[in-house]
Structure formats: structure tokens, C-alpha cells
Amino acid sequence: MKGKLSEERRQHIQQDYSRGFVAFCGLEAVRVEPGFLEAGVRIREEHRQQDGFIHAGLMATLADHSAGYAAYTMIPENHRILTIEFKMNFLRPAYGETLVCRAKVIKPGRRILTCESEVYDQRPEGEILVVKNLTTMASVPESELKKNV
Amino acid sequence: MKGKLSEERRQHIQQDYSRGFVAFCGLEAVRVEPGFLEAGVRIREEHRQQDGFIHAGLMATLADHSAGYAAYTMIPENHRILTIEFKMNFLRPAYGETLVCRAKVIKPGRRILTCESEVYDQRPEGEILVVKNLTTMASVPESELKKNV
Amino acid sequence: MKGKLSEERRQHIQQDYSRGFVAFCGLEAVRVEPGFLEAGVRIREEHRQQDGFIHAGLMATLADHSAGYAAYTMIPENHRILTIEFKMNFLRPAYGETLVCRAKVIKPGRRILTCESEVYDQRPEGEILVVKNLTTMASVPESELKKNV
Amino acid sequence: MKGKLSEERRQHIQQDYSRGFVAFCGLEAVRVEPGFLEAGVRIREEHRQQDGFIHAGLMATLADHSAGYAAYTMIPENHRILTIEFKMNFLRPAYGETLVCRAKVIKPGRRILTCESEVYDQRPEGEILVVKNLTTMASVPESELKKNV
Numbered sequence: 001m002k003g004k005l006s007e008e009r010r011q012h013i014q015q016d017y018s019r020g021f022v023a024f025c026g027l028e029a030v031r032v033e034p035g036f037l038e039a040g041v042r043i044r045e046e047h048r049q050q051d052g053f054i055h056a057g058l059m060a061t062l063a064d065h066s067a068g069y070a071a072y073t074m075i076p077e078n079h080r081i082l083t084i085e086f087k088m089n090f091l092r093p094a095y096g097e098t099l100v101c102r103a104k105v106i107k108p109g110r111r112i113l114t115c116e117s118e119v120y121d122q123r124p125e126g127e128i129l130v131v132k133n134l135t136t137m138a139s140v141p142e143s144e145l146k147k148n149v
Numbered sequence: 150m151k152g153k154l155s156e157e158r159r160q161h162i163q164q165d166y167s168r169g170f171v172a173f174c175g176l177e178a179v180r181v182e183p184g185f186l187e188a189g190v191r192i193r194e195e196h197r198q199q200d201g202f203i204h205a206g207l208m209a210t211l212a213d214h215s216a217g218y219a220a221y222t223m224i225p226e227n228h229r230i231l232t233i234e235f236k237m238n239f240l241r242p243a244y245g246e247t248l249v250c251r252a253k254v255i256k257p258g259r260r261i262l263t264c265e266s267e268v269y270d271q272r273p274e275g276e277i278l279v280v281k282n283l284t285t286m287a288s289v290p291e292s293e294l295k296k297n298v
Numbered sequence: 299m300k301g302k303l304s305e306e307r308r309q310h311i312q313q314d315y316s317r318g319f320v321a322f323c324g325l326e327a328v329r330v331e332p333g334f335l336e337a338g339v340r341i342r343e344e345h346r347q348q349d350g351f352i353h354a355g356l357m358a359t360l361a362d363h364s365a366g367y368a369a370y371t372m373i374p375e376n377h378r379i380l381t382i383e384f385k386m387n388f389l390r391p392a393y394g395e396t397l398v399c400r401a402k403v404i405k406p407g408r409r410i411l412t413c414e415s416e417v418y419d420q421r422p423e424g425e426i427l428v429v430k431n432l433t434t435m436a437s438v439p440e441s442e443l444k445k446n447v
Numbered sequence: 448m449k450g451k452l453s454e455e456r457r458q459h460i461q462q463d464y465s466r467g468f469v470a471f472c473g474l475e476a477v478r479v480e481p482g483f484l485e486a487g488v489r490i491r492e493e494h495r496q497q498d499g500f501i502h503a504g505l506m507a508t509l510a511d512h513s514a515g516y517a518a519y520t521m522i523p524e525n526h527r528i529l530t531i532e533f534k535m536n537f538l539r540p541a542y543g544e545t546l547v548c549r550a551k552v553i554k555p556g557r558r559i560l561t562c563e564s565e566v567y568d569q570r571p572e573g574e575i576l577v578v579k580n581l582t583t584m585a586s587v588p589e590s591e592l593k594k595n596v
Contacts, residue, residue: 021204024195046173051294055170056232057210064205083205084410085434087236087385087534089561089581091554106579107538111409112382112436114536114579132553132561134536134581136383136434138410145200233559234583236385236534238412238432240405255430256389260558261531261585263387263430281404281412283387283432285532285583287559319502322493344471349592353468354530355508362503381503385534443498 066103067115086135215252216264235284364401365413384433513550514562
């Protein structure tokens with residue numbers, strides 16, 4: 001992925017990742033590169049369903065938010081990212097102690113960015129792919145943000 | 150939607166809805182019918198992003214979980230619902246005090262159930278559609294559940 | 299759906315619908331309204347698979363193209379519609395003599411339009427829903443079209 | 448991808464690929480491996496839209512059918528593949544002389560197979576990714592096929 005990212009901007013994006021609902025859920029960004037972001041979450045009891053499996057909603061939050069911030073590395077500083085749509089396939093139940101998500105931009109358009117996220121369940125015997133996500137993001141100038149409401 | 154639901158089962162499903170991650174997020178089922186479920190959430194500060202909009206991940210949790218429990222009304226008691234995949238379109242940002250989700254089963258197969266969820270943002274001036282979701286669910290006998298892992 | 303459509307433009311859209319690949323496949327628009335389009339296709343042997351079921355690709359063409367032209371009713375005349383993405387759920391196999399698609403715009407944004415298409419299989423005993431489609435379209439000024447390539 | 452494929456079955460699948468609607472559209476399988484299939488189509492005038500771009504419906508047919516046959520390499524001989532759903536992102540318009548699709552099974556379940564297809568536009572200056580597709584397939588015993596209708 002072409003593009004550059006100042007160290008200052010890289011750090012800003014990594015810290016900015018964990019706010020609001022995402023901080024509430026305990027998600028943290030661990031690696032930020034141009035067009036790429038890796039994030040993770042240590043699983044707590046409240047992330048699970050009654051059957052012990054990790055809830056699809058937590059994985060959706062992780063996949064969507066990571067894709068959004070991967071896209072955020074590729075847009076002007078006065079733009080914001082909005083999710084237009086995403087689709088997730090749950091390949092197998094997740095039940096480990098940690099989830100890791102790797103999100104990348106596969107088409108960085110000026111207005112529309114397409115991203116792909118993969119979520120891995122980190123089990124004692126190694127990590128395994130549990131979610132495949134495909135997302136469409138909009139890059140919107142801050143000045144236009146309110147008009148969409 | 151054809152089908153029947155004993156009052157006991159209806160109550161079980163409504164109460165069972167809010168456990169684990171879903172209880173953590175504050176989602177509650179308010180109406181349960183054969184092939185249909187309505188749920189809602191009173192928005193708290195931790196449900197929002199930094200810009201004040203409600204996070205897509207919370208809406209995904211609401212849409213997915215409600216679709217799953219709508220499907221749950223239509224399967225044998227010794228089966229469980231697993232999400233195979235879903236897709237969500239975010240039509241406009243949500244920022245109100247309450248979200249409501251109405252989920253219905255549009256094709257109740259024996260193994261595969263297709264569901265549709267809509268999320269509405271309840272604003273002072275009235276509710277407005279913010280999310281359209283299409284979900285594929287699997288009905289899996291409890292005895293087979295572990296094999297999928 | 300609010301909006302107006304001159305009779306001239308309505309006729310232009312209905313005729314313009316059947317060109318290129320769509321004419322090759324035999325699809326025809328039968329009703330055009332602001333934010334809505336109905337189209338159909340009389341099934342020929344070459345539309346089927348070896349098992350006699352109608353091919354998913356034909357239904358995708360019908361659903362996508364109809365959604366695109368429903369969107370086309372809502373944009374300036376010097377804009378074009380490009381499909382950003384779509385998702386289709388195949389609820390049951392289709393095998394009848396005719397397919398009908400009803401497409402509507404559920405969110406007509408200035409740049410992004412979200413549409414929903416339903417495909418019905420017309421069988422001797424009545425029509426039945428076979429495909430549910432959710433599509434994101436871009437409205438692009440003709441002058442910008444080449445830049446996306 | 449683990450698994451084996453007899454030479455006889457491999458040839459059967461490759462030839463079986465081009466029938467009905469797929470033969471009508473001119474698609475051909477060029478490589479078959481366990482869990483993988485590559486197919487292509489030489490673009491004809493009737494594959495294009497009025498603006499010269501290749502129609503999304505043709506690419507959907509190519510992506511879906513190739514995913515289905517990639518799945519077909521991994522199921523018992525008396526089973527059939529049905530598409531449950533798919534989602535496609537169109538990253539950029541396609542306008543070249545040939546399209547190539549590479550489809551692989553990313554989760555080969557007993558009943559449900561998840562596949563990923565990529566469509567490449569072969570332009571004079573090299574091939575470029577134009578479509579990303581994520582598909583859910585059902586493996587259905589021939590004996591149960593009629594019951595789904």
C-alpha cells in the first residue's frame with residue numbers, strides 16, 4: 001500500500017481508536033500503517049453469550065472500527081470516515097482469550113474506500129480465522145458531516 | 150408469519166435475549182411473536198463515538214441479536230441459532246436517545262433461516278430508519294454445536 | 299417516494315434499461331416511477347442451469363440493473379449510476395416461466411443511493427419471493443466518470 | 448487447501464462448469480484444484496453496458512459460478528451446491544478484453560461452505576482487481592434438493 005503517515009499522525013490514530021463504545025468494549029489498536037490497522041481485545045465474561053461463544057456484535061464492532069481506522073490513515077486530516085455498509089461471514093464460533101483483527105484498505109478511492117477485515121481467535125493451539133469482513137467506507141469532509149444527518 | 154409460540158416459550162425468549170454481551174450493552178427485547186422480535190436500547194454516553202453518533206458496532210449487535218432471536222422463535226427447543234453471515238447498510242448517522250430494532254424471519258428453512266432487521270433512530274421529531282440488515286442464520290441441534298468449533 | 303419524473307424522462311429510462319448485456323439477457327423494464335422500477339424476463343432455456351433452476355447470475359443481473367435504474371430516476375440528467383456493491387440472499391430456487399423484479403430506492407443521497415430489490419418467481423400457483431437484494435449505488439457526474447477507471 | 452481430487456473428477460468439474468446460462472455467457476473454467484477454481488471470459492460487445500464498461504451482472508455470474516464450482520470440488524459426488532447468498536464489491540469499472548476469476552473455499556464445512564472470489568480485469572498494461580466477492584454455499588444431498596423448492 002502506497003502512502004505515508006507521519007509518526008505524529010500514526011500515534012494520533014492509534015490513541016484515537018479507543019474512545020466511546022470502543023473503549024467501553026475494551027478494544028485497542030496495536031499497529032498502524034498506511035492502509036492497515038491491527039487491533040485486539042482481551043475477552044471478558046461480558047463479551048460472551050450464554051453458551052460461552054464470543055458475541056458476533058463484539059466481532060462486528062472490532063471489524064468495522066478497525067476497517068474504519070485503516071481507512072482513516074489514507075484520508076486528509078480534515079475528513080472523517082463513515083461506514084456506508086459492511087458484510088461479515090462468521091466462519092466458526094470464537095471462544096478464545098483474545099481476538100485480533102487485521103484490517104486493510106483494498107481500494108482507497110477519494111470518496112469511497114473499500115476495506116477488508118479478518119478477525120482471528122487466539123486459542124492455546126494457535127490463532128484461527130473466525131470472521132471475514134468486507135466494508136465500504138465514505139471519506140467525508142468535516143464541513144459536510146452534519147448535512148448527512 | 151405462520152407458526153405458534155406458547156406463552157411460556159415467548160417469555161423465555163424475551164428474557165433470554167438479554168444476557169452476556171447484550172446485557173452489557175443494555176439491549177432489551179420488548180415484543181416477541183412467531184418469526185418476529187422487537188428490541189430497543191436507551192442510548193448511553195458509552196454507546197457513542199467521539200462525534201456523538203451512535204457506534205455502528207452497537208447497531209450491528211442490536212440487528213444481529215434481534216434477527217437471531219426472531220429466528221429462535223421458529224426452531225425446535227433443542228436447537229440453537231448461529232449467525233452464518235450478515236450485511237448492514239447504514240443509511241444515515243444515528244444520534245437519538247433510543248434505538249429500536251424490528252427483526253423478522255423472511256424465509257424460515259429447516260436448517261437455514263433468512264432474516265431482515267431494521268434499526269430506527271428515535272428522535273424528538275419521530276423515528277427514522279437508520280440501518281437495513283440482511284442476515285443468514287443456521288439452526289443447529291444442540292448435540293451438533295460443539296462439532297462446528 | 300417523493301420526487302417527480304417528466305414523462306419524457308420516464309420513457310427514456312424505460313427504453314434505456316434494455317441495452318448491452320441486459321438486452322442480451324432479455325430483461326425489460328415494465329414500470330418506472332420516481333425511486334422505483336419494475337422489470338421482468340421471460341425465462342429461456344439458456345437462463346437455466348443443468349438442473350433446470352434459473353441461474354443466480356441472471357437474477358443478480360436483474361436485481362442489480364433494476365436497482366441501478368430505480369436510482370437513475372432520482373439523479374440529475376448529467377449524472378451516471380455506478381454499482382458500488384450489492385448483496386443477495388437466495389431464499390429458494392427459482393424455476394418458473396417468468397421472473398419479476400421490483401426495485402426501490404430506500405435512501406436517495408446526493409452521492410450515495412441505497413436500494414432494495416426483490417425478485418419474484420412467477421409460478422402457475424402464484425408469484426413467490428426468491429431473492430432479496432440490498433445495493434449501494436454511486437451517483438457520479440459524467441465528467442468524473444473516467445477518473446474512476 | 449487440503450483434500451484430493453481424482454483426475455476424472457477434476458475433468459468432470461471443469462467441463463460441467465460451462466452449461467446453461469454460463470455457456471450462454473461464454474464463461475470457461477481454466478484451472479480446477481481442491482477448493483479452488485479459475486475461470487475466464489473473453490469479453491464480447493454484448494457483455495458491455497452502453498458506456499463500454501462490462502456489466503456487473505456478468506461479473507456476478509462469473510464470481511458466483513466460480514465460487515460454486517470451487518465448493519463443488521470439496522463435497523461428496525451425490526451432493527449439489529446451492530448459493531445461499533453472496534456479496535460483491537465493485538472496486539473499479541472493468542473494460543478490458545478478458546476477465547479472470549479466481550475462487551477459493553475459505554471454510555469448507557460439511558453443510559455450509561464459505562468462498563471468496565476475485566475478478567481481475569485483464570488490460571493491456573496488466574491485470575487489476577475489479578471485484579471482491581464473499582459467498583455462502585450450501586452442500587445439499589441430491590435427494591433433498593427438491594424439498595427446498
